[in-house]
Each structure stands twice: as structure tokens, then as C-alpha cells.
Amino acid sequence: MSGISILWFKRDLRLEDHPALRQAVQLGQPILPLFIVEPESWCSTSASSRHYDFMTGAIDGLADDIAALGGALCVRHGSALEVLRRLKDQFGHITLVSHEETGELWSYRRDRAVAAWCKEQSISWIEVPQCAVRRRLRTRDIWQRQYDDFMNHPPLARPRDIPWISCDSQPIPKWSEIGHAAELPQVPICATRKMALSRLDHFLNQGAQTYQADMSTPLKAPQACSRLSEYFAWGVLSLREVRARLDEHVPPEPRPAFARGYRSFKARLAWRDHFIQKLEDQPDLEQRSLHSAFEGLRPAGQYPDRLEAFSLGMTGVPFIDASMRSLRQTGWINFRARAMLMSFAAYNLWLDWREAGHVLARYFIDYEPGIHWSQVQMQAGVTGMNTIRIYNPVKQGQDQDPDGIFTRHWVPELRDMPLEFLQNPWEAPLLPTQYMPPIVDIAASARAARDIMWQKKREIKGLPETRNVIAKHASRKRPPSRRKNKVAKPAPSSSNQLSFDF
């Protein structure tokens, strides 16, 4: 039987270390490389023009790489099922090969529809994992071993002599023709593999040295962090390639700081798959609280003015506004600031986690559904298994931006505010005239949120659902915190004896 293999690219836009490509080559049939611009994807509430621009750039890069090997990427626009139907009509016998996607709910449903269609048409669809996340994971107990097994396998070399075939391609639509969300400020985007590799080099030789010290400082984090997340999100770079490079790289000056940076970074790579696995195990993670007790706690649509102020960085809380404006303008901010922003939205502003989560998703150029919704739920305290962490934006500002340079840069209204009151200008003897008063009382709102959240936590303690969530999703690495041994007290020296310690 003479058929073709369709290599369906999704969020795996590369040829290096590409398990699905390897699989397609092994089938021995001509390979049609395909990417589908799916309208459903781009009318998602989480989607934004900056993701689209990045995807477009990555597609261009992939098309160039395929062209360099004598092939041509076929780009089609439309629903995946429709596009695949037409290709089936055109080519007759097809085999579908792709990576196992862990994405938003619409993509889960689309994959189920495609799978059903394949079954009905007797088409074989081979899905291969491209990271350590596993479909139908039975237990979290084996997670660590499974992660190591995958990551310790050497990256797959790009196959030689790929038997490409091609068919006519469609132009990629403009964002205005396909997107729903309002256009955001333009951010500089370079989605090429070349840029990804140059950032990796920079991290290996420079960033790693100050990674741990600077990653939470908004002013220094952009240089100290790897800045590879957006490439991971679209699969321009694989985690395994990066992990391999880390392991073989010799620091320029072997110093403990580099070793610490590498170790810490590697741990974060592992956390990535750990969080994506949660979405794999719970495909509606973006819509439903992991623990049902927290559903309906903060009704959506309750505070449209607060949501708007949050989105624009106009809350009157300096470090929140500085972080939000910076994120909105650049598409990236360090992890700690992300956590703080979500905490502020969920606790101080008491916004529904989905509403705030959508705003952040659209801003993050590196939006990755599995990490994002796991993190949003965790920071909003609705998983039923993580502790409640309420950030104090005044304290965070003082700790993370001690000189106030970052805050003043993004909130120029406070240019002349003395450092002492920069993070809490409402307490200054001379109130700012340009800058708005805070839209909520930070201390009062945090206290109210804390009381409600801990009350809920007490209510659900030990319930079957609570146990189930922990069994299904909790990390097994650390056993439940045990009381540490107290330092043995020295025997109380009975007054004057034995005290001749000259």
C-alpha cells in the first residue's frame, strides 16, 4: 500500500530532538510536514497578538529549516478536522504523526474529534511524547523516575535524508483577520532557533552565575534568567536539548555560583513538566478549580473596574502597577512578580482566578497552558492542596526593588516620592498628586481574604475529595513536613560548677 505520512506540527516547531519526526521517518513513507492555523485556537480568551506573532515567526523558522533540507512546510488555515479531511481526499492513504499535546480544553476536544475521525476512517494516528509528561499516568509515585528516564536519554539527532513531499500552502492570516482579543502593545519578538541558542549560550556563560541571586529582582532578572520559556512554549527548543547542553557545558570560570545556577535551573526544568502533567491529568484545569470547595468563591464579573485597573497597571499600588506595566509592555516578567500579581488579583482584589488568569495569559509571551493554569490555581489558593500565600506588595517592593529604580521607571508618577514612601505613598506626609490612591486597602483586603481562605481550608481538611486531589496531583518529592529535631539543649550547668572556661 502506497501512502504518505502527515507530520502534524503543533507546539513542536523544530527538527532537532523531535520524536515525532523520528517516528515518521521510521515509517518509511513520504512525509508531508503540516501546520494548521486553527481559528479555534486564536479566539481562545487566553490568546493574544503577541502569541500569534511568536507562532508566525517560529513557523517561518521551521519552514526555512525544512526548505534547507529540500522540503516545504505546508501551512493550512481552518479547523484541523476539515484540513485533514481534505488532505485525506487528496492523498488517499495517510498516516498521521504528531506529538502528544497537552493544551487548552479546546485542543483536547479537537484531538478527541480527530481521533474519532481517524478511527472511523481506519487511519492510524501515532502520537509521541515530546517531554516527560505522560498520558494516562496511573500514579504520581513514579513521576521522578519517569522524568529521569526521559531526560537522561540523549536528544535525537535530526534524521538524514528525509523523504519530504509537499502540497500547496496557504498564507498565514493576519491577526486582525483571525484574533479576537484587542491588540496589545507590540513587543520585540525573535522566534528563531538561532536566537534561542544564543540566549542559551548567554545563560550558560553569564546568566547562570547570578541566576539565583538575581532571578527575583525585576531589574536584573531579564539578564540573569535563561529567557528560553517562549521557545519551550512553542517547541522551538526542546528541554532535553537544553538539559544535555547544561550537563556537558564547562563554566568559563568554574565557580560555585555557576554550579548553583545550573542546578537551580535544572530543577526548574523539572518543575515545568511536573506542572504540565497536572493539565494532562485534568484537561479542564483552565475552567474548574482543582478542588470544588473553592468554586464560586469569587464570582466572575463582580468587579469589572478592579479587573480593568489590574489589567492596565492602574491600581494605585506602586509595585503591582510597575510589575504589570512592565509585563504588559515587554511580554515577560520574573516568576516572583507573576506570583505576586496573581496573589494580588485573587486575594486583595478578590477577582475570579479565571478572569485574572486570562489577562496574564494574554500578556505572557511564553504562555504555556499547563504551567499557567496550574500556577494560577495555586496562587489563587483553589487547589485544596497548597498552602495559602498572600504577598504583601509593599514588602515585596521594598525587598525586591530596594533602590526603587524599577518602580520609578514604570510608575513615573512617583518620580519625586521619597524612597521611604515609594511603595506606600498613601502614607507619605505629602500625598502624590499624579498617582491614584490604592483601589483597595491592602491590609484589610489581605486580612479578609486570609480569614475566608483558611476557614475553607479547615472545612475541607480530611475530606475524600481533598485526599483525592493530593493523591492525584501532589508532588511526591518532599514527604509531608515533619517537625525538625530541636537542637539538643546543653545540660543546664548547675550554676558555678564547671564554669572555669578561661
Added chain:
DNA sequence: AGTGCAGTTGACTTT
């Protein structure tokens, strides 16, 4: 060189 005391530090617990 000890005693009493206020203030600080750090480890640990609670929310």
C-alpha cells in the same frame, strides 16, 4: 565580673 533588662535574632508554628 555578675545581674537585670530591653531589644534583637532566628527557628519554628500558625494563618
Added chain:
DNA sequence: TAAAGTCAACTGCAC
């Protein structure tokens, strides 16, 4: 990846 509270040990200082 939090912040606030508790408690005991420690520090500096006056006497």
C-alpha cells in the same frame, strides 16, 4: 514562590 506570630536564646548596656 508568603507573612505574621511565638518563643527562647542572645546581645549590649547600665549598674
